[in-house]
Amino acid sequence: MLRFFRINDPYRLLGVLFGLILFSLPFFIDPVPISIQELRSMVLGEAIHGKLMYADVYDQTPPLAAAIHGLLDSFFGRSLFARHTLAVLFLFFQAAFFGILLINNKAYAESSYVPSFIFAVLSVFSVDMVAFSPELLASTLLLLALNNLFKEIEFTRQHDQFILNLGVYIGMATLIVFSTYIFFIGTVVILILSTRVNPRRLLLLLFGFLLPHALLIIFYYYRGETGILWTNFYKPNLLPTGQYFIGLGGIFVLFALPLLYFIFSLITIGRDARLTKYQSQLVQVMFLWLLVAVIYFFLSSERTPHSLIFIFPPLAFLISHYFVHIRRKFLAELLLWVFVSGVITLSLMARYNKLDSVNYASLFPTVQKTSPIRAQRILVLNEPEGYYLENQPATGFLNWTLSREIFEKPEYFEHSILILKSFRKEMPQVIVDKNDLMKGVFKRIPELRSRYKREGIYYKLIPSS
Numbered sequence: 001m002l003r004f005f006r007i008n009d010p011y012r013l014l015g016v017l018f019g020l021i022l023f024s025l026p027f028f029i030d031p032v033p034i035s036i037q038e039l040r041s042m043v044l045g046e047a048i049h050g051k052l053m054y055a056d057v058y059d060q061t062p063p064l065a066a067a068i069h070g071l072l073d074s075f076f077g078r079s080l081f082a083r084h085t086l087a088v089l090f091l092f093f094q095a096a097f098f099g100i101l102l103i104n105n106k107a108y109a110e111s112s113y114v115p116s117f118i119f120a121v122l123s124v125f126s127v128d129m130v131a132f133s134p135e136l137l138a139s140t141l142l143l144l145a146l147n148n149l150f151k152e153i154e155f156t157r158q159h160d161q162f163i164l165n166l167g168v169y170i171g172m173a174t175l176i177v178f179s180t181y182i183f184f185i186g187t188v189v190i191l192i193l194s195t196r197v198n199p200r201r202l203l204l205l206l207f208g209f210l211l212p213h214a215l216l217i218i219f220y221y222y223r224g225e226t227g228i229l230w231t232n233f234y235k236p237n238l239l240p241t242g243q244y245f246i247g248l249g250g251i252f253v254l255f256a257l258p259l260l261y262f263i264f265s266l267i268t269i270g271r272d273a274r275l276t277k278y279q280s281q282l283v284q285v286m287f288l289w290l291l292v293a294v295i296y297f298f299l300s301s302e303r304t305p306h307s308l309i310f311i312f313p314p315l316a317f318l319i320s321h322y323f324v325h326i327r328r329k330f331l332a333e334l335l336l337w338v339f340v341s342g343v344i345t346l347s348l349m350a351r352y353n354k355l356d357s358v359n360y361a362s363l364f365p366t367v368q369k370t371s372p373i374r375a376q377r378i379l380v381l382n383e384p385e386g387y388y389l390e391n392q393p394a395t396g397f398l399n400w401t402l403s404r405e406i407f408e409k410p411e412y413f414e415h416s417i418l419i420l421k422s423f424r425k426e427m428p429q430v431i432v433d434k435n436d437l438m439k440g441v442f443k444r445i446p447e448l449r450s451r452y453k454r455e456g457i458y459y460k461l462i463p464s465s
Contacts, residue, residue, distance in 0.1 A: 008111040013096045016116045020092050023124040032127050033364050045073030047393040054232040055225045057396035058403045064175040065134040083132040090136050095119040098313055105150040107282050114323055119316040125343050126254050126305030127351045138177040139309045145169035153194055153281055163201050167208020175212055178237035179299045184209050186292030194281055232402055245304045250358035254305055257342045265322035290314035379428035381407055381437050394428035407437045410444045420445050431459035
């Protein structure tokens with residue numbers, strides 16, 4: 001297997017594709033339920049049609065991610081199969097592009113597609129990896145940024161377009177996953193340590209990074225909504241509150257084998273590898289990129305195994321060094337088979353709850369088995385739990401953290417006006433209101449009081465006569 005991918009032949013990428021399909025096949029044959037993050041993205045995609053993000057839809061999801069969720073809803077609805085298939089195609093593109101990137105930049109003494117194959121194996125280390133997510137999209141942009149970073153490090157090819165594109169790609173990534181701004185800081189550090197970068201070029205990098213945000217702010221300024229852009233996008237994303245959907249110990253167990261091979265790789269690079277000055281620089285760059293990706297993991301608002309996707313490029317790069325520098329071919333083949341089978345086995349064991357330290361329960365929404373609400377357009381005035389599993393959103397109040405104050409303090413005139421405008425555009429058929437917050441709203445907006453009747457924790461819309 002190692003011999004197959006060490007041949008510099010683009011058709012070896014078909015082997016990467018075949019391997020990725022084979023490794024992910026168990027997740028299609030026996031799929032897991034929809035995750036909280038996938039459900040949230042579907043609900044946002046349904047809610048965003050014809051509405052302005054942040055002004056009409058209260059959610060802190062970055063704008064490019066929200067637009068893509070809306071596009072996916074238009075094409076696929078709530079089809080998990082379509083989204084997972086698209087995710088596998090994106091993962092293959094990343095693996096293929098990464099391998100080509102390393103070959104074009106002469107990162108190894110020999111050109112091979114071993115890094116692409118290692119990337120593909122890492123891509124299925126957990127059940128939630130085969131998901132079309134904002135992290136998957138942002139990591140694609142960061143791969144494009146990494147390509148420009150490599151070109152910038154090669155002194156003979158320094159051009160302003162490389163460093164400008166580098167900033168633009170990272171800036172666009174932050175409009176999909178905001179916490180990826182840490183890669184901009186990491187890139188500045190890498191450039192200072194690895195190149196003869198001057199202040200003018202650093203300013204050009206900063207200009208490229210800020211350009212997508214400047215265009216976004218100009219658009220909302222034109223719409224007169226810059227205040228709501230700050231309140232609902234920038235402010236909640238600057239200091240996100242971290243939440244583990246899976247315990248750190250469980251993530252460590254799932255990733256234990258790649259970490260072990262990473263340690264072997266560091267030993268091999270330090271002892272046996274004969275690298276040119278340029279290749280040594282690339283090793284340093286990828287190690288620093290790996291550190292930045294680890295920092296991102298702890299900065300991310302929702303930490304799942306999927307959050308480690310930004311680690312894959314540097315990890316695949318470094319682990320591949322280990323395999324290509326093993327002198328005994330039989331041992332190299334054996335260790336590669338151990339790596340592949342070990343990662344897949346741990347992934348499947350965790351999928352079927354055979355690892356006590358890995359608990360996926362928090363990754364999936366609570367099913368409201370006793371709820372009589374089905375196939376309705378609803379508004380949930382608390383954390384949504386599983387209400388959206390069989391219902392669609394009404395109004396744009398999706399994120400309860402951002403919406404809470406509006407419904408808890410309807411005495412503020414602007415809050416009452418906002419609620420009334422939202423209801424006039426789209427009347428919820430059912431309002432899930434465990435804390436009876438609508439009582440205060442109805443007191444301030446009598447027009448709505450006559451439209452609903454209370455049944456337990458639900459307010460149901462009275463049909464027009």
